[in-house]
Amino acid sequence: MTHTHSQGRKKISIIGAGNIGGELASLIARTELADVVLLDIPEKEGLCKGKALDLEQNGTILGYDCRITGTANYKDTAGSDVVVITAGVPRKPGMSRDDLLSINLKIMRSVAANLKDNCPGAFVIVISNPLDAMVYECAKVGGFAKNMVCGMAGVLDSARMQLFLAQELGVSVKDVRAMVLGGHGDTMVPVTSYCTVNGVPIKSFIAADRLAAIVSRTANGGGEIVKLMGTSAYYAPATAAVAMAASYLKDQKRLLPAAAYCNGEFGISDLYIGVPTVIGKGGIEKVVEITLTDDEKAMLNKSVAAVRELVDAGAKL
Numbered sequence: 620m621t622h623t624h625s626q627g628r629k630k631i632s633i634i635g636a637g638n639i640g641g642e643l644a645s646l647i648a649r650t651e652l653a654d655v656v657l658l659d660i661p662e663k664e665g666l667c668k669g670k671a672l673d674l675e676q677n678g679t680i681l682g683y684d685c686r687i688t689g690t691a692n693y694k695d696t697a698g699s700d701v702v703v704i705t706a707g708v709p710r711k712p713g714m715s716r717d718d719l720l721s722i723n724l725k726i727m728r729s730v731a732a733n734l735k736d737n738c739p740g741a742f743v744i745v746i747s748n749p750l751d752a753m754v755y756e757c758a759k760v761g762g763f764a765k766n767m768v769c770g771m772a773g774v775l776d777s778a779r780m781q782l783f784l785a786q787e788l789g790v791s792v793k794d795v796r797a798m799v800l801g802g803h804g805d806t807m808v809p810v811t812s813y814c815t816v817n818g819v820p821i822k823s824f825i826a827a828d829r830l831a832a833i834v835s836r837t838a839n840g841g842g843e844i845v846k847l848m849g850t851s852a853y854y855a856p857a858t859a860a861v862a863m864a865a866s867y868l869k870d871q872k873r874l875l876p877a878a879a880y881c882n883g884e885f886g887i888s889d890l891y892i893g894v895p896t897v898i899g900k901g902g903i904e905k906v907v908e909i910t911l912t913d914d915e916k917a918m919l920n921k922s923v924a925a926v927r928e929l930v931d932a933g934a935k936l
């Protein structure tokens with residue numbers, strides 16, 4: 620076997636070396652979190668190898684030690700501690716994430732089957748959309764333990780909400796905390812009762828109509844960028860997934876929203892959807908059942924129904 624990483628370092632494989640995949644590799648390298656394998660389809664092997672070489676050369680200027688391997692061969696992913704899946708097509712203007720279901724589902728099935736053979740013990744973070752349905756399929760086809768597969772959406776959606784709140788209030792983004800739960804789509808649930816500025820509940824700072832506008836902008840946060848760029852966001856999505864990977868690899872036990880398996884929590888069963896989790900060396904170590912207001916509960920139930928509908932539609936494809 621070719622050694623794709625230093626034996627003394629962790630290894631993260633990125634499936635899909637496009638916009639998010641490239642930014643992920645760059646961030647992981649800069650933070651020396653792990654060595655990186657960038658994998659894409661055979662037609663894009665050159666792109667993977669080129670990005671890998673460019674990033675390794677970048678390390679001589681920035682001063683990081685990181686081995687980055689570009690490949691189209693899943694054997695190179697063997698022994699990965701973490702796998703981040705970005706494979707799939709992104710949205711174009713006017714599309715919803717759900718419009719990507721049939722094409723990305725097929726891609727996810729092939730990716731997960733390959734990972735099953737090569738990285739059965741990895742902590743898997745899915746980014747491909749429609750997110751919650753992709754996580755479900757990945758877990759099913761890949762046969763991963765339920766606590767070892769999750770989806771990145773909540774950290775990103777929360778980051779978007781934090782930015783909008785910080786701008787509205789004229790305070791530092793460092794002090795604003797927000798949590799967005801539910802499915803990564805139009806039905807997402809910005810949990811305003813837990814939004815704070817350094818611990819102070821947001822409601823004491825902001826008028827209800829302004830908060831409602833921010834909630835709505837958050838739910839459309841991805842679409843706003845797709846409309847501007849013609850493709851979907853990649854800087855913040857990559858950073859969000861790296862935060863989750865770091866919490867696992869370093870056993871930080873951060874409390875982060877993630878699309879995780881629910882087995883009765885919040886009254887949700889047999890579904891992966893955005894909930895507060897603790898991520899540590901055991902993967903998704905816990906789903907934290909916070910108290911929600913009646914409105915938030917109703918929104919979450921609606922979101923659960925939408926995700927379930929999508930998962931059922933996927934099962935028929």
Ligand code: APR
Nearest residue numbers: 635636637638639659660705706707708709726746747748
């Ligand atoms: N195996 C591996 N890689 C694949 C496969 C596959 N079967 N099918 C497609 N890919 C690769 C593409 O070749 C492309 O390089 O996935 C990569 C996706 O990159 P981009 O098109 O740049 O898309 P990106 O913006 O990175 O988004 C990826 O994440 O946020 C979601 O909605 C977004 O589903 C999309 C995904």
